[in-house]
Amino acid sequence: MQNNSIRLPGWLTSKAVFQQGVSLVIRGKAAPSATITFEVTKDPTDGRKVSKLDTDYGKILSLETTTTSKGDFSFTMPAYKASGDAYSFTFKCLTEQILLNDIRCGDVWVFLGSDFLSIPMKDASAGKAALKRKVMNYLRFFAPARSGLEEGETVYPEEPKEGFKEASWIKVSDTAELSQVSSTAFSFAYTLSDQISYPVGVVDLSYADSTILNWISPEAMDDVPALKDMLIESGLYLTPEGYRELLAIDRRRAKAKELAEELKTSGHSGDIDIAKADELKRLKGEDPDDIKPLDIDFPISNESSLNQAKGHKENITFSSAQQLDFDLLTDRSEKLSKEKDVESDNKNYISPKFRMSILYRTKLYPLKGLPVRGFSFSPDRGELKFDRYDLLLMGLLTTLAENFEPKQVYDDDLMPSILFAAMHPGDVDFDNPYGVLEFNENIVAFTKMLQMPSGIVSLHDLLLPDKTISFVLGSRLATIALGIHFSPKMSKSSPEPNDIEIAGNKRIIRFSNLGSGLKVTDASSEIPGFAIAGEDRIFYPAHAKSLYGMCVMVWRDDIEEPVSITYGFTPFPHDATLKNGEGLPILPFRFDRDPAYFAPDLSFTHCDSLDFVGKKTPEDDFEVLKIYRTFKGNGVISVDNMHKLTGSASLRIRYETDKSLYGFEPCLEYASLFAPIEIYGRSRIALTIFNPEQKKKRLIVEGFGSAEIKQQLNWQTLTLDYEEDGPIKIDTLKIYIEDSDRAGEIYIDSINFV
Numbered sequence: 001m002q003n004n005s006i007r008l009p010g011w012l013t014s015k016a017v018f019q020q021g022v023s024l025v026i027r028g029k030a031a032p033s034a035t036i037t038f039e040v041t042k043d044p045t046d047g048r049k050v051s052k053l054d055t056d057y058g059k060i061l062s063l064e065t066t067t068t069s070k071g072d073f074s075f076t077m078p079a080y081k082a083s084g085d086a087y088s089f090t091f092k093c094l095t096e097q098i099l100l101n102d103i104r105c106g107d108v109w110v111f112l113g114s115d116f117l118s119i120p121m122k123d124a125s126a127g128k129a130a131l132k133r134k135v136m137n138y139l140r141f142f143a144p145a146r147s148g149l150e151e152g153e154t155v156y157p158e159e160p161k162e163g164f165k166e167a168s169w170i171k172v173s174d175t176a177e178l179s180q181v182s183s184t185a186f187s188f189a190y191t192l193s194d195q196i197s198y199p200v201g202v203v204d205l206s207y208a209d210s211t212i213l214n215w216i217s218p219e220a221m222d223d224v225p226a227l228k229d230m231l232i233e234s235g236l237y238l239t240p241e242g243y244r245e246l247l248a249i250d251r252r253r254a255k256a257k258e259l260a261e262e263l264k265t266s267g268h269s270g271d272i273d274i275a276k277a278d279e280l281k282r283l284k285g286e287d288p289d290d291i292k293p294l295d296i297d298f299p300i301s302n303e304s305s306l307n308q309a310k311g312h313k314e315n316i317t318f319s320s321a322q323q324l325d326f327d328l329l330t331d332r333s334e335k336l337s338k339e340k341d342v343e344s345d346n347k348n349y350i351s352p353k354f355r356m357s358i359l360y361r362t363k364l365y366p367l368k369g370l371p372v373r374g375f376s377f378s379p380d381r382g383e384l385k386f387d388r389y390d391l392l393l394m395g396l397l398t399t400l401a402e403n404f405e406p407k408q409v410y411d412d413d414l415m416p417s418i419l420f421a422a423m424h425p426g427d428v429d430f431d432n433p434y435g436v437l438e439f440n441e442n443i444v445a446f447t448k449m450l451q452m453p454s455g456i457v458s459l460h461d462l463l464l465p466d467k468t469i470s471f472v473l474g475s476r477l478a479t480i481a482l483g484i485h486f487s488p489k490m491s492k493s494s495p496e497p498n499d500i501e502i503a504g505n506k507r508i509i510r511f512s513n514l515g516s517g518l519k520v521t522d523a524s525s526e527i528p529g530f531a532i533a534g535e536d537r538i539f540y541p542a543h544a545k546s547l548y549g550m551c552v553m554v555w556r557d558d559i560e561e562p563v564s565i566t567y568g569f570t571p572f573p574h575d576a577t578l579k580n581g582e583g584l585p586i587l588p589f590r591f592d593r594d595p596a597y598f599a600p601d602l603s604f605t606h607c608d609s610l611d612f613v614g615k616k617t618p619e620d621d622f623e624v625l626k627i628y629r630t631f632k633g634n635g636v637i638s639v640d641n642m643h644k645l646t647g648s649a650s651l652r653i654r655y656e657t658d659k660s661l662y663g664f665e666p667c668l669e670y671a672s673l674f675a676p677i678e679i680y681g682r683s684r685i686a687l688t689i690f691n692p693e694q695k696k697k698r699l700i701v702e703g704f705g706s707a708e709i710k711q712q713l714n715w716q717t718l719t720l721d722y723e724e725d726g727p728i729k730i731d732t733l734k735i736y737i738e739d740s741d742r743a744g745e746i747y748i749d750s751i752n753f754v
Contacts (some may be wrong), residue, residue: 010163017201019371020082082198106199114380117206124183125467148362155250160365187474214359220398374417381427417453433571455493516581529576531599604666608649614672632663676731690747698738
């Protein structure tokens with residue numbers, strides 16, 4: 001690079017968006033001890049003619065300074081108001097000139113983290129609503145290389161990068177580049193700009209294979225002593241020397257991969273390079289001179305060389321090593337530890353996903369000095385392993401405060417905000433099924449301690465795989481951004497309970513961030529997802545109804561003195577679908593964190609739906625699953641929304657018997673139900689039944705006994721005692737209707753444990 005080359009911040013290119021309402025400091029380098037000028041021109045983009053006397057257009061700023069002996073310079077632009085007008089920046093030093101055009105003044109947001117924030121446009125699907133051309137023209141995106149490694153880079157650098165080699169601001173007309181932009185960032189920018197009617201720029205830094213550790217600077221970790229101590233204890237804190245050792249391993253791995261590819265290519269032609277093969281073995285930690293063939297003898301003999309090579313250990317096969325899990329964090333009960341590696345010199349290796357500061361060095365540091373409106377962060381499932389996540393959040397906010405402007409705010413309206421995406425139930429660890437709920441609780445608690453504006457949105461109501469989820473997240477984030485910065489009447493976060501009123505055995509819950517109120521399609525229908533506990537701290541599904549669209553009344557007839565309430569507090573809250581008028585789902589919550597038996601998924605007891613969203617196995621995606629099935633005889637199970645006693649519907653079963661028996665059961669084998677289901681504090685089962693034919697019939701429930709179904713034309717409740725000692729524990733619940741006729745019909749309104 002020539003001595004007089006003008007170098008600008010990596011985030012300052014043509015088509016950029018700069019933050020309205022705050023001054024912009026532009027720092028760069030040029031020829032040493034030379035005069036450099038900076039000019040700003042502004043032109044209307046609507047085509048209207050502007051008078052030469054209009055000081056708002058044309059050349060609106062002209063500054064001049066002298067670079068230092070090292071070539072450093074800085075210019076300070078005054079604060080400008082947001083508009084759709086076009087700005088041009090011109091820098092001149094000696095014979096060199098740089099012109100940046102098509103720049104806009106609006107709001108700048110930084111998106112970082114993982115999960116749904118990192119899904120690119122090409123892998124997502126937007127809704128069917130038509131996009132407005134004017135709004136599309138307001139959108140700009142700055143998206144450096146996802147991994148932080150640009151072209152030609154194979155390992156993460158030791159020192160922070162000063163700039164980007166390839167990144168530049170893009171518009172929606174740059175279709176190839178736009179396809180790589182975060183779909184959440186696009187949805188957010190579009191929704192926000194559509195409401196505020198001026199440009200929105202998003203710095204899209206999200207990376208799917210990242211954790212919060214990657215984004216925190218070493219200085220921030222040192223500034224939060226408790227965080228540093230936690231990372232030292234877990235073996236994840238890296239000194240400069242330790243980081244250099246990891247980089248050396250990275251380089252060896254990269255070289256080994258390169259050699260392996262070369263040898264594979266040369267092997268096809270029969271031309272083997274022995275020197276390269278030996279070098280590859282050394283890079284893998286093998287000794288090229290210490291590889292001896294096994295003696296050949298009877299292969300199934302206990303003394304055979306093959307069995308000796310295996311170690312001849314019981315229950316261990318030669319393929320066992322390939323089945324070992326070398327993930328960094330495999331069990332929450334264990335302390336965080338360094339990744340084990342098969343190579344002898346890699347015992348201290350930490351995978352990049354859990355390596356501190358690598359994305360700070362490559363993606364955050366080059367943005368130093370950029371003024372912003374706010375940030376959005378989405379966690380990764382790997383972060384469930386950290387018990388003190390609040391310390392990591394403190395480290396992240398410390399890093400962001402160090403890196404971005406404005407650092408000093410004298411107007412609360414200009415204070416940057418941070419918007420969190422709650423962890424999705426799809427990240428549930430089946431060994432610790434309530435971990436995601438507790439994780440999200442901790443983020444909510446953390447936001448309440450912050451002085452800076454903050455909010456959180458949830459996606460727990462969107463379980464099924466859907467390419468539109470990332471767009472929904474962007475829209476929800478934009479909704480709370482509007483509430484925080486532009487409209488006090490709008491929600492600043494997903495709704496949460498903030499007050500409770502006692503009315504006998506009923507509890508009336510009021511919520512914050514309701515906006516235009518609760519979104520309830522039928523005020524008379526019950527709201528699913530609530531559970532209630534008495535003094536025994538055992539939670540059971542509860543009745544809940546909306547009151548005037550502004551609060552929810554919760555109760556259960558057999559609990560006279562409720563002491564606590566939960567909503568959606570199950571690992572997979574498929575029935576927690578209550579939203580406010582702006583479409584933001586109410587966050588799953590519990591009133592306290594005292595020890596309790598939380599209500600298992602008993603959605604099959606409501607008898608008002610035939611399917612639910614769950615997982616067949618822990619590895620499967622969410623899907624729509626049947627709640628009930630026939631196992632004896634033939635039957636058609638449907639729901640009847642008119643003939644019911646409680647809830648929104650009842651089960652209508654038309655059946656044909658097999659040897660006078662018809663049998664059906666809820667499907668309890670799905671992984672997301674966590675069978676066997678344990679029901680504490682209850683010893684009987686009660687079924688509410690309607691016998692429309694008024695024929696002689698009998699109810700039989702395996703494990704609970706039987707009872708006669710009365711020949712009467714009204715609802716009747718049959719109660720059976722549990723035949724085992726201790727709490728009710730079921731992994732199957734087989735229900736029979738005994739009927740001497742070949743065919744019949746029965747209604748079941750509810751199944752309760754009492």
